[in-house]
Amino acid sequence: MRRKWMRFFLFLFLAILVLSVAVWGNRLAPWDPLETDFEAKLMPPGREHWMGTDNVGRDVFSRILCGARNSFALTFLIIALVSVLGTWIGMVSGYFGGPLDTVLMRVTDILLAFPDTVFAIAVVGMLGPGLKNTVTALSFVWWTKYARMARGLAGVIRTRDYIVQARFGGAGTLKILVCYVLPNIVPQVIIMAALDVGGMMLALAGLSFLGLASQPPAPEWGYMLYEGKSYMQTAPWIMIFAGLAIFVTVVVFNLLGDSLRDILDPKE
Amino acid sequence: MIKYILRRMIQLAAVLLGVTFLTFIITWAAPSDGAEMKYVSMGMIPSPELLEQTREGMGLNDPVLVQYVRWLGAAVTGDLGESVKFGDPVLTQLAKKLPMTLKLAGAAMAVVIFVSLPLGILTAVRKNTWADYIVRFFSFFGVSVPNFWLGLLLMYVFAVRLGWFRVVSGGTPGGMVLPAAALAVPMVSGFVRQIRAAFLEELSSNYVVGARARGIPERTIILCHVLPNAVFPVITLAGLSAGQLLGGAAIIETIFSWQGIGNMVVEAIRVRDYPLIQGYVIWMAVIYVTVNLLVDVSYHFLDPQMRLGRRAD
Numbered sequence: 001m002r003r004k005w006m007r008f009f010l011f012l013f014l015a016i017l018v019l020s021v022a023v024w025g026n027r028l029a030p031w032d033p034l035e036t037d038f039e040a041k042l043m044p045p046g047r048e049h050w051m052g053t054d055n056v057g058r059d060v061f062s063r064i065l066c067g068a069r070n071s072f073a074l075t076f077l078i079i080a081l082v083s084v085l086g087t088w089i090g091m092v093s094g095y096f097g098g099p100l101d102t103v104l105m106r107v108t109d110i111l112l113a114f115p116d117t118v119f120a121i122a123v124v125g126m127l128g129p130g131l132k133n134t135v136t137a138l139s140f141v142w143w144t145k146y147a148r149m150a151r152g153l154a155g156v157i158r159t160r161d162y163i164v165q166a167r168f169g170g171a172g173t174l175k176i177l178v179c180y181v182l183p184n185i186v187p188q189v190i191i192m193a194a195l196d197v198g199g200m201m202l203a204l205a206g207l208s209f210l211g212l213a214s215q216p217p218a219p220e221w222g223y224m225l226y227e228g229k230s231y232m233q234t235a236p237w238i239m240i241f242a243g244l245a246i247f248v249t250v251v252v253f254n255l256l257g258d259s260l261r262d263i264l265d266p267k268e
Numbered sequence: 269m270i271k272y273i274l275r276r277m278i279q280l281a282a283v284l285l286g287v288t289f290l291t292f293i294i295t296w297a298a299p300s301d302g303a304e305m306k307y308v309s310m311g312m313i314p315s316p317e318l319l320e321q322t323r324e325g326m327g328l329n330d331p332v333l334v335q336y337v338r339w340l341g342a343a344v345t346g347d348l349g350e351s352v353k354f355g356d357p358v359l360t361q362l363a364k365k366l367p368m369t370l371k372l373a374g375a376a377m378a379v380v381i382f383v384s385l386p387l388g389i390l391t392a393v394r395k396n397t398w399a400d401y402i403v404r405f406f407s408f409f410g411v412s413v414p415n416f417w418l419g420l421l422l423m424y425v426f427a428v429r430l431g432w433f434r435v436v437s438g439g440t441p442g443g444m445v446l447p448a449a450a451l452a453v454p455m456v457s458g459f460v461r462q463i464r465a466a467f468l469e470e471l472s473s474n475y476v477v478g479a480r481a482r483g484i485p486e487r488t489i490i491l492c493h494v495l496p497n498a499v500f501p502v503i504t505l506a507g508l509s510a511g512q513l514l515g516g517a518a519i520i521e522t523i524f525s526w527q528g529i530g531n532m533v534v535e536a537i538r539v540r541d542y543p544l545i546q547g548y549v550i551w552m553a554v555i556y557v558t559v560n561l562l563v564d565v566s567y568h569f570l571d572p573q574m575r576l577g578r579r580a581d
Contacts, residue, residue, distance in 0.1 A: 118511070118514055228420075236424050240421070255408075
């Protein structure tokens with residue numbers, strides 16, 4: 001158990017490290033991430049530009065530092081959105097049961113029939129590329145997972161004695177949901193959300209890699225990869241470092257999610 | 269058995285009906301519509317009156333439900349409209365591109381199974397030895413690696429630097445190696461974990477202890493007793509990852525210019541070819557759901573307990 005906590009704190013520390021890069025990336029960056037310099041375009045990594053420069057002479061290292069903020073902000077925004085929304089929808093549905101529950105489950109059945117990347121690509125494709133539509137698309141795809149889990153848990157919890165007693169004690173439905181049902185669902189939601197950070201980041205990067213998500217010239221990792229792809233022959237460092245940034249971040253958050261599950265979930 | 273399949277087919281039909289409805293609604297909510305696209309594809313900017321007239325003519329001013337029923341009626345007869353970009357009927361276009369994607373996805377799946385099954389068994393049997401640690405270490409990183417980055421790296425190393433493959437795959441078997449690998453590697457990791465877990469669970473069950481007590485060689489136990497039981501989670505996983513495969517293919521195909529359905533849809537998105545995007549989503553959903561139905565049905569053939577109706581589904 002102590003080793004589990006040690007591991008957890010180690011990964012938490014790493015995650016905070018990555019996060020602080022995202023928060024203070026703008027100040028740490030040695031160059032302006034948007035400043036173009038055609039004299040210095042496609043320069044290989046060197047003393048001046050640690051990770052080289054891209055096709056218009058922007059410093060890749062600075063762009064990665066500043067891009068972190070965009071990637072993180074979006075990832076956390078979507079995770080927060082889907083976990084809160086999904087949990088509430090699922091909880092209400094599982095707690096009340098009946099026709100509402102049936103309808104909801106059929107809706108999730110339909111949504112689960114779409115492979116998630118395919119669906120996200122298609123939704124963004126139809127609504128039009130852009131940040132807002134990317135958030136919409138990914139939220140649309142991911143909330144069902146949380147709803148299903150919350151529904152399952154709420155369905156079990158509602159038959160528990162303490163819920164019956166709370167009702168005898170005169171607690172209203174909203175109070176029961178918020179004070180007695182929700183707290184018993186939240187730990188599972190947190191585990192799921194923590195494990196999803198990495199996956200969400202990949203999904204997001206995948207969409208912006210296809211040129212669907214971000215708005216240039218603002219730096220964003222997936223989009224940097226997309227740009228770097230065209231210069232692979234002459235300037236491979238653009239795509240190597242942008243991908244490395246995604247990879248390292250996803251590794252850290254997957255490790256954190258795993259260790260959090262080890263601590264919170266006695267089943268594993 | 270037949271009753272079960274029938275019931276599942278009816279469920280499937282209901283889900284697919286929902287799928288078409290949802291897809292239709294999203295297209296309907298899209299910022300530009302068929303009438304506008306028609307003129308844009310001809311390179312014209314229509315006047316508002318003309319646009320309105322065309323909308324009326326195309327029935328785009330009718331209530332959504334009426335439009336949906338009309339569209340669905342055409343869709344069941346195989347008419348999903350015409351692709352704006354390619355000019356073909358959507359179905360023809362899909363049928364042309366789909367085999368390439370299936371080929372790629374099939375190759376990737378084969379790689380996944382052939383690599384992850386031995387590795388999964390190895391890690392379970394040699395639990396907590398260096399072999400286990402090494403495989404788990406790599407499989408952990410495999411889960412976290414973005415497949416498009418892996419695709420680019422593979423391309424850079426093996427096509428650009430070493431020149432073993434061509435940068436543009438061109439649909440040849442040789443050109444399939446890199447995209448299939450890029451698709452397979454992240455999935456292998458997930459499979460190894462699952463197979464390892466399934467094997468460990470089986471290995472700790474009573475029949476294995478019994479077999480060991482009877483002096484049956486370990487290899488026979490693993491291959492003849494445990495493997496057939498542990499294969500079920502693998503089948504389920506294979507079905508579920510069909511979705512991952514189809515989605516991943518969309519991204520990987522654009523990297524390697526593989527002329528499959530994923531590459532096509534990204535092109536379609538660039539020019540807002542709604543009918544084609546619509547057809548793509550629906551077909552992906554159909555394939556995904558059908559694969560998973562087949563997985564469930566295969567249980568009934570493969571698992572004697574299920575065949576006898578002892579295990580509830």
